[in-house]
Amino acid sequence: MKLPHRRFDCLVIGAGGGGLRAALQLAQADLHVAVVTKVFPTRSHTVAAQGGMNAALGNVTPDNWHWHMYDTVKGSDYLGDQDAIEYMCRAASRQVIELEHYGVPFTRLEDGHIYQRAFGGQSQNFGGDQASRTCAAADRTGHAILHALYQQNIRAKTHFFDEYFAVDLIRNEEGAALGAVVIEIETGEVMVIEAKTTLLATGGAGRIFRTSTNAMINTGDGMAMALRAGIPLEDMEFVQFHPTGIAGKGMLISEGVRGEGGYLVNGDGERFMERYAPHAKDLASRDVVSRAIAIEVREGRGCGENKDHVLLKVDHLGPDVIKKRLPAIREMAIRFGGVDPIESPIPVYPTAHYTMGGIPTNRYGQVVAPVGHGAEEEVVGLYAAGECACVSVHGANRLGGNSLLDIVVFGRAAGNHIIAYLKENRYHRPLANESVDMAVARLSKWERRGDGESVSAMLAELQLTMEEYCGVFRSQEVLDEGVSKVLALGERLDEARLSDHSKVFNTAFMEALELENLIDVATATVVSAAARTESRGAHSRLDYPDRNDAEWMRHSLYCKTDHQLDYKPVRTKPLTVDTFPPKKRVY
Amino acid sequence: MNSLDPTALRRIKWRCRRGMLELDMMLQSFFEQRFENLDCQQQQMFTRLLDYPDQSLLEWLSGAPIDADKDVRDIVEQLRHFSSAGA
Numbered sequence: 001m002k003l004p005h006r007r008f009d010c011l012v013i014g015a016g017g018g019g020l021r022a023a024l025q026l027a028q029a030d031l032h033v034a035v036v037t038k039v040f041p042t043r044s045h046t047v048a049a050q051g052g053m054n055a056a057l058g059n060v061t062p063d064n065w066h067w068h069m070y071d072t073v074k075g076s077d078y079l080g081d082q083d084a085i086e087y088m089c090r091a092a093s094r095q096v097i098e099l100e101h102y103g104v105p106f107t108r109l110e111d112g113h114i115y116q117r118a119f120g121g122q123s124q125n126f127g128g129d130q131a132s133r134t135c136a137a138a139d140r141t142g143h144a145i146l147h148a149l150y151q152q153n154i155r156a157k158t159h160f161f162d163e164y165f166a167v168d169l170i171r172n173e174e175g176a177a178l179g180a181v182v183i184e185i186e187t188g189e190v191m192v193i194e195a196k197t198t199l200l201a202t203g204g205a206g207r208i209f210r211t212s213t214n215a216m217i218n219t220g221d222g223m224a225m226a227l228r229a230g231i232p233l234e235d236m237e238f239v240q241f242h243p244t245g246i247a248g249k250g251m252l253i254s255e256g257v258r259g260e261g262g263y264l265v266n267g268d269g270e271r272f273m274e275r276y277a278p279h280a281k282d283l284a285s286r287d288v289v290s291r292a293i294a295i296e297v298r299e300g301r302g303c304g305e306n307k308d309h310v311l312l313k314v315d316h317l318g319p320d321v322i323k324k325r326l327p328a329i330r331e332m333a334i335r336f337g338g339v340d341p342i343e344s345p346i347p348v349y350p351t352a353h354y355t356m357g358g359i360p361t362n363r364y365g366q367v368v369a370p371v372g373h374g375a376e377e378e379v380v381g382l383y384a385a386g387e388c389a390c391v392s393v394h395g396a397n398r399l400g401g402n403s404l405l406d407i408v409v410f411g412r413a414a415g416n417h418i419i420a421y422l423k424e425n426r427y428h429r430p431l432a433n434e435s436v437d438m439a440v441a442r443l444s445k446w447e448r449r450g451d452g453e454s455v456s457a458m459l460a461e462l463q464l465t466m467e468e469y470c471g472v473f474r475s476q477e478v479l480d481e482g483v484s485k486v487l488a489l490g491e492r493l494d495e496a497r498l499s500d501h502s503k504v505f506n507t508a509f510m511e512a513l514e515l516e517n518l519i520d521v522a523t524a525t526v527v528s529a530a531a532r533t534e535s536r537g538a539h540s541r542l543d544y545p546d547r548n549d550a551e552w553m554r555h556s557l558y559c560k561t562d563h564q565l566d567y568k569p570v571r572t573k574p575l576t577v578d579t580f581p582p583k584k585r586v587y
Numbered sequence: 588m589n590s591l592d593p594t595a596l597r598r599i600k601w602r603c604r605r606g607m608l609e610l611d612m613m614l615q616s617f618f619e620q621r622f623e624n625l626d627c628q629q630q631q632m633f634t635r636l637l638d639y640p641d642q643s644l645l646e647w648l649s650g651a652p653i654d655a656d657k658d659v660r661d662i663v664e665q666l667r668h669f670s671s672a673g674a
Contacts, residue, residue: 039604047606047641143642146606163601185601216604216611251609331649335670336612505597 003181003436004191007428008034008159010418011179011195013166013222015041017049017142018386018407019201020149022365025415027156031422034193036161036182038217038510041150045203045215046407049142052117052134053099053408054401055092059113060132061124065089068133070126070580072402076395077537078553078582079235081571084363084391088402091409096135099408103148105137121399134401145404161193165510166221168439169198169229169382172432175371177382180225181439185510188503190443192436194428197381197418199365200226201411204355204387206239207514208522209471210463212250212352213242222388224517226359227524231369231379232557232566234390235357236521237529237539240398241472243289245351246337247309253329253348258282260325262314264293265345266301272310287472287540290350294473297349304347311345350472354398356538357528358390360557365389365414370557375568381425383418385410392555395570396537445494446512452497455512462489462515462522470526475542479530486526487563490519524558531565532556549582591630596622602637610644613670621669632662 010026012019015037026033035041056063069089073080096114100106107115114135122131137144153160163185170178170192179195202222206214223233244253244264258264263282266272276292277284284292293310296302303311314322319342322330326341333339333346360368362376365385371377385391386407393406469482493516500508534548535541557566572579591599599622603614614637622633636644636659647653648667653660 039601039606043604043606043641045606048608140642143640147640186598213608215606215608216615217606249608249612251612328649332609336609504594505601507597507601510601 003440004189005194006034006191007194008032009196009422010034011036011193011198012201013180013199014044014201014203014386014388015160016044016201016203016386016407017046017145017149017404018411019199020146020153021408021411022199022201022383022385022415022418023158024149024152024156025412026418027153027158029419031419033158034161034195035153035158036164036166036180036193038163038165038185038221040162041160042146044146045218046142046146046404048215049404050139051119052136052141052401053096053404054119054122054133054399055096055135055405056089056133057093057096057114057116057135059109060116061129063124063131063133065092066577067124067126067131068092068122069574069577071122072393072399073580074127074583074585075121075397075399076393077397077547077585078549079238079392079395079536079555079570081392082574082579083571085393086574086577087363087413088393088405088409092405095405095408095412099145099148102152104144106135107138119400122401141404145408165513166202166225167443167513169225170194170432170435170439171229172429172435174380176380176429178429178432178435181436183443185507186505188506188509190440192431194431196422196425196428197383199383199385199414199418200359200388201384201386202388205518205521206352206355208463208466208518208525209352210460210467211245211248211349213245213252214250214352219514219517220355220388220521221514221517222384223358223524224520226367226384227520227560230561231359231367232559233357233521233524234360234555234557235392235396235528236355236524236558237532237556238356238396238537239352239525240354240356240538241286241290241350242353243286243293243350244312244348246332247304247347247349249336250351251332251336252351253312253332253346257312257314257326257329260314260321261317262312264289264348265311265313266296267303267307268301270301272296272301287538290472291540293348293350294471298473309347309349312348313345314341315343315345354403355387356390356392356394356396356398358388359384360555361385361389361391361410363391363410363413364417365410366417370566370568383414385414396539446498446509447501448497449501450497453492453495455496455498455508455515458489458492458496459511459515459518462486462518465489466522466526470522470529472540473542474529474540476530476533479526482526483530486519486523490523493519520560523563527563528556528558528565553582599634599637605644606641607645610641610648613648613666617666617669621665629662629665632658635659636662
């Protein structure tokens with residue numbers, strides 16, 4: 001079958017902040033750039049990032065990029081690569097100013113300088129007083145960045161393929177990336193986009209869990225494309241959870257509620273945080289509260305018909321306090337939790353928020369994978385940036401305000417590296433037809449007819465399995481069971497059937513492709529988690545409660561072939577300054 | 588009864604996929620449970636509403652004043668009412 005072809009210098013897959021920042025750099029250099037995105041660019045998940053973007057501008061408190069670097073290395077629980085972290089923290093201030101020139105309306109101080117707010121995990125002078133480092137455009141920073149970058153791309157004549165679904169990467173026998181096979185959702189037509197370079201910027205994979213703050217589009221598409229192309233995923237066991245999401249739905253109920261005097265109770269009506277943290281109680285750190293909730297549910301003391309959540313009680317504060325101090329939370333609880341907190345407690349459960357792991361890259365955004373004796377050989381023509389990538393600046397735990405920074409800094413860095421690469425590599429490589437055929441064959445499997453399993457039922461089962469066996473409650477027994485359950489689900493994919501085989505706007509087909517991606521990414525996550533026998537950052541093991549630097553200060557690399565794990569050392573040598581050696585992480 | 592063909596309906600369903608989970612939930616459940624019963628003009632308004640930025644939609648649906656024309660305000664009111672009923 002002859003498929004339609006398009007050719008570009010650069011293909012960018014994903015139109016969130018990372019993809020758009022890279023595309024802008026490329027289009028401004030007069031390269032022919034295509035951006036493929038399954039939803040309209042301004043509906044990417046970057047729009048949900050409300051917090052802000054860290055940069056050591058020093059407008060509110062004295063600051064220094066080196067202090068920011070220290071906080072990021074410490075926050076990562078020493079799993080972050082210190083060369084990439086130094087690069088990011090040094091670049092931050094210039095990036096904020098550049099974004100401002102692109103039209104992001106950063107909130108100002110009275111003297112006209114950019115306002116900066118205080119955020120957890122940020123310090124002055126290497127662990128001293130609280131720093132105010134986070135620049136924000138009111139509470140809509142992600143929205144402002146995304147819209148500004150989109151407008152700039154339109155001006156620079158980036159070509160957008162809106163509502164196109166990327167299926168698989170095209171690689172030749174030498175491993176070079178040659179573009180991707182995509183589907184136009186509107187027509188169902190399969191198309192080949194050939195490109196001299198391809199950048200994956202598809203965001204995170206929070207939808208592998210039932211309870212997640214992530215939008216429905218966050219299905220790890222780029223990560224799964226990398227896996228299928230033979231590229232490993234790095235540090236997938238590290239998933240950041242918030243302790244209180246609305247049970248079964250995932251929306252965040254902020255710490256502010258507990259700060260105002262709200263507290264958690266289990267199915268016996270017991271205020272259980274007193275047992276886990278006698279002093280801090282409900283205000284203990286996020287990981288402690290998350291774990292406590294998961295243990296209560298796991299041990300049968302949950303609430304509700306399925307005993308699968310706990311309750312956040314606020315009614316004792318009285319209607320006036322709730323209406324005055326927590327109006328947005330009340331609104332959310334009514335809308336999504338189905339309860340008015342003035343009358344009834346809010347059902348909550350830990351909610352998956354951010355994927356620290358992803359496609360391994362170096363600080364230029366080049367995808368790197370083990371080949372022969374080298375742990376970090378560049379994959380020719382392939383780049384990744386943002387939440388789908390693991391560069392790794394977040395290590396085992398991401399600091400608030402560092403994800404918007406990550407996407408902008410490394411989106412731009414990848415763009416710059418691609419520009420330099422294309423000066424030396426001016427021509428398209430011959431297309432690898434076998435690679436295209438494999439992608440098409442994968443698609444045609446979904447043409448099977450007859451009875452079979454439903455995609456939506458399998459998705460719900462996957463998400464619940466990941467929540468129960470690879471959430472915040474992790475032990476060898478639980479994780480091993482999780483591995484076998486997720487692998488069994490993967491094997492059942494062959495039994496899944498679509499009930500609708502039409503071509504035009506077949507959203508059920510897209511959801512089936514997303515399910516395949518989610519299963520691949522969930523497998524990477526649970527297999528990596530079962531193997532890491534220590535607690536570090538967001539990966540917290542009940543049976544191995546301590547960090548073990550001697551054995552585990554290394555990155556996991558999961559390969560799809562036989563679900564094998566490999567490891568590579570953490571890059572502890574920064575670019576110009578001294579290494580921050582691992583210390584106990586206390587705040 | 589709706590006058591839209593199945594393709595148009597699926598297009599609208601896909602466009603209820605947004606950058607924020609809150610909007611995914613509100614727009615998708617409204618679409619699934621209420622859209623078919625809207626009259627033609629209201630269906631058009633819902634489709635038009637989907638062209639607004641996520642941030643505006645979230646603010647409007649959370650109760651902020653709606654700086655848009657009356658038709659849009661009406662459909663937002665319906666959505667607000669629908670989701671405060673615990674959908």
